[in-house]
Amino acid sequence: LWSGYTPDRVRELLKRLWQLRLIRYIPSNRSPLIYMNEERLPTADLYIAPETYHRRRELMRERFERMLAYAANEERCRSEVLEEYFGVEHPQPCGVCDLCLARRRAAKRHAEHTDTALREHLLRLLDGGEIPLHEAAERLGCAPDALSAAVDALLAGHEVELLPNGKLRRRR
Structure with a gap:
């Protein structure tokens, strides 16, 4: 024009x-x-077809319900929910929203709890005497890196000692 x-x-x-x-x-x-x-x-000249009005009403209801679902969401990453709403096909968690951070803190607490439990199991195992590291890993059924972290923590806390023959024993 x-x-x-x-x-x-x-x-x-x-x-x-x-x-x-x-x-x-x-x-x-x-x-x-x-x-x-x-x-x-003029408002007197304004006409909206009933079908159009109902469709707009349904769209507004859907938007409102999705807004409520977003606010009540306690499970999914907030960025994932928003990206999905705007049409992103495979949204990924952001890692920084409140829910992602809470999930990360819970995983860290779980890992700390698991580490503590592994150290306690290892100490009980060592109550029976000296044991080679590979045998401790087999008997505890844990990954070598997890056992290594547990042994490092126990060595640092002077609760165990690594003998020259490669065996581990509890300090008395």
Whole structure:
């Protein structure tokens, strides 16, 4: 519609609309202002088909329900929920929202609890005497890196000692 108009022609048209009292136009070289004096369409002339109204109502209800679901969400990453809402196909957890951080803290507590339990099991195993590390790993049924971390913690706490023959024993 406006593609063939020059800036001067547009200014003329805006001034004419102002003279007709359809708009209030304040010309300016940098940023002109346009105010609408009244509603463009009288409400008596406004008609929305019932189907259109019902569809809009359903869309608003759906948006509202999804907003409530987002707020009540205690399980899924907040970014995942938002990205899914906006159409991202395979959203990934962000790792920084409140739910991701809570999940990470819970995993850390679980790992700490597991580490503590492993150290306690190892100490009980060592109550029976010296034992080679590979045998301790087999008997405890744990991964070598988990056993290594437990042994390091017990060595640092002076609860066990590593003998020259490669066996582990509890300090008395």
